[in-house]
Amino acid sequence: MLKQGITIIIAGIFLINTAFAGVTGDVKNSVNELFRIVSDKKMKTHEQERRQALKKVINAIFDYSEMSKQSLGKHWNERTPGERHQFTDLFALLLENSYLSKIESYNNEKIVYLKETLDDNYAEIKSKIVTAKRDEYTLDYRLLSVNGTWKVYDIVIEGVSMVSNYRAQFNRVINDKGYSGLVKVLQTKTSEITAS
Numbered sequence: 264m265l266k267q268g269i270t271i272i273i274a275g276i277f278l279i280n281t282a283f284a285g286v287t288g289d290v291k292n293s294v295n296e297l298f299r300i301v302s303d304k305k306m307k308t309h310e311q312e313r314r315q316a317l318k319k320v321i322n323a324i325f326d327y328s329e330m331s332k333q334s335l336g337k338h339w340n341e342r343t344p345g346e347r348h349q350f351t352d353l354f355a356l357l358l359e360n361s362y363l364s365k366i367e368s369y370n371n372e373k374i375v376y377l378k379e380t381l382d383d384n385y386a387e388i389k390s391k392i393v394t395a396k397r398d399e400y401t402l403d404y405r406l407l408s409v410n411g412t413w414k415v416y417d418i419v420i421e422g423v424s425m426v427s428n429y430r431a432q433f434n435r436v437i438n439d440k441g442y443s444g445l446v447k448v449l450q451t452k453t454s455e456i457t458a459s
Contacts, residue, residue, distance in 0.1 A: 286386045286406060287379050289413045293324045314363055321363075326414035327355035329407055333416065334429035338437055346442070353449040360456040374402065384408040 297320050300306055306313040331351040332339050342350065378389040388404040405417035417426040436445045 285379065286381070286413045287376055287388050290324070290388070290404065290406075290415070293320055296320050317363060318359060321359055322355075323412075324415055325355075325358070326407055326409055326416045327351055327358070329409075329414075329416040330354065330358075330426065333426045335433055336430045338433070338442060342442070349446070350449075353446065353453055356453045357449060357456065360453065386413060 297317060300313060300316045300320070303313075306316065328351055331347070331354045334354065335342070335350060339347065372395065373393045374390050375393060376388060376390045380387045380389075384407060386406040386408070388406070390402050390404070391399050392402050393399050400421050401419075403419040404415055405419065406413045407416050408414075417424055419425070433445055436448055440447075
C-alpha cells in the first residue's frame with residue numbers, strides 16, 4: 264500500500280543538480296551533502312556510519328510533522344497529542360528507512376529548474392527530471408519555512424501529490440479498519456523495513 268509514492272519521492276528529492284540560490288539553493292545544498300556521503304569511499308565500508316549520516320541529512324530536508332498532518336487530513340484533528348506524536352514518528356520512520364534503500368540507486372538523472380514561487384512561508388519549485396535515456400517528467404517541490412529553514416512537505420510528480428496520495432490511502436484504511444488499524448499497518452511496515 265505504502266510503496267507507491269516512496270519511489271516517486273526518491274526519484275525526485277535526491278537528484279538535484281543546479282546553481283539556483285534561495286529556496287532551491289537550500290535544497291540543493293542538502294542533496295549535495297547526500298551525494299557526498301553516498302560517494303565517499305570510506306563510508307561505503309562503514310554502513311552504520313553512512314546510514315546515520317544520511318539520516319541526519321534526510322531529517323533536515325523534510326518536515327515530517329507537516330507531512331504527517333496533511334497526509335492524515337481530516338483525521339488529524341481527531342487525534343490526541345499523543346496519537347499525533349506516535350503517527351508522526353511512525354510515518355517519519357517509514358519514509359526515512361525507505362529512502363535509505365533507494366538513495367544509492369542514483370543513475371545520473373538530472374533536474375532542470377523551471378520556476379521558483381514564494382508566498383509568505385510557503386514556496387514551490389517547479390522542475391523536470393531528465394533521465395539517462397532522455398525521458399522527462401515534471402517534478403514540483405512544495406516547501407514550508409520552519410523557523411527560518413525551508414523544508415519539503417510535499418512532492419508532486421506529473422501532477423500527482425505525494426501528500427494527497429497518502430491521504431487517500433490512509434483514509435481508506437481508517438474507513439475500513441479504524442485509526443488503530445492504520446497504526447498497525449504502519450507499525451508492520453516499519454518493522455519489516457527495520458528487520459531487513
